[in-house]
Amino acid sequence: MPELPDLVHIVKALGPEIEGRRILRAAVRNPIVLRILVPGSFPDLVAGKVLRRLERHGPFLHAGLDPGLDLVMHLMLSGRLRLAVPGEKALPATAFSFELDDGRVLYYGDEKSMGKIYLSAAGDFGSIPSYLTQGVDVTSSDFSFELFSGLIDRKRCQARVFIMDQTCLSAIGNAYADEILFEAGIHPKAPCHALSPEKRRALYDAVRSVLAWGIEEVESAARPLEDKVRSHLRVRGRAGQKCPRCGALIRKAGVLGFDSFFCPVCQPDLTGRGLDWTKLPSG
Numbered sequence: 001m002p003e004l005p006d007l008v009h010i011v012k013a014l015g016p017e018i019e020g021r022r023i024l025r026a027a028v029r030n031p032i033v034l035r036i037l038v039p040g041s042f043p044d045l046v047a048g049k050v051l052r053r054l055e056r057h058g059p060f061l062h063a064g065l066d067p068g069l070d071l072v073m074h075l076m077l078s079g080r081l082r083l084a085v086p087g088e089k090a091l092p093a094t095a096f097s098f099e100l101d102d103g104r105v106l107y108y109g110d111e112k113s114m115g116k117i118y119l120s121a122a123g124d125f126g127s128i129p130s131y132l133t134q135g136v137d138v139t140s141s142d143f144s145f146e147l148f149s150g151l152i153d154r155k156r157c158q159a160r161v162f163i164m165d166q167t168c169l170s171a172i173g174n175a176y177a178d179e180i181l182f183e184a185g186i187h188p189k190a191p192c193h194a195l196s197p198e199k200r201r202a203l204y205d206a207v208r209s210v211l212a213w214g215i216e217e218v219e220s221a222a223r224p225l226e227d228k229v230r231s232h233l234r235v236r237g238r239a240g241q242k243c244p245r246c247g248a249l250i251r252k253a254g255v256l257g258f259d260s261f262f263c264p265v266c267q268p269d270l271t272g273r274g275l276d277w278t279k280l281p282s283g
């Protein structure tokens, strides 16, 4: 479930609450999500450790566990976190939990067991798949138009595939990819090399503005950390509903195996090779 704005919110809301807390005990209920990259058992390794600053690296959340370890979490589609006061119930499908020295309990729940939780030696991220190959963080000041132009230049893949390539742009998920393309007025299957200079600029601007908007919406919704805040999205999950800009019906199409939602009028397929989406039955 978590996309970049959700992760930004988790870091901001949860980080200060757990920083500096000592883990008294860990309980493991579903070890499938755990990837332990140092010798020892998970509960033995984390007991007595102190949680350091919670940070985001692309789609990963990361906190030092002093002394000597790092906890790296990739929540994937279904991982959720809850910091509970004593007596408050556990998350559904709790995989593991940390009992903290202030009496609260940090739960990790994962109904699909898709998340991956790594415990590594401090600073040793080389064994964590795709951790070290993340591209530029699209919320950082490093993400300039010049950098973006260099990345998209000569790319022949579809625009949606490009913006979701985490080795280029870190890290845009399915929901915000659709919202970014809608904002920029670009068809999800438009090939990068066919985009005009104006459209490239619009795509860059949309990456920045849509994520900033998403971060603001998720934060102002002020929902519990484990809730999915999606009601602000304009095209994602809205097939058959009216486009908020032009009133045409939102469509759904598969792009390399992923569902993509878009408006066929605001995001026309200009390649001349594609279907005329405005003439197809809705659905």
Ligand SMILES: [Zn+2]
Binding pocket: 243, 244, 245, 246, 247, 248, 263, 264, 265, 266, 267
């Ligand atoms: Zn439209």
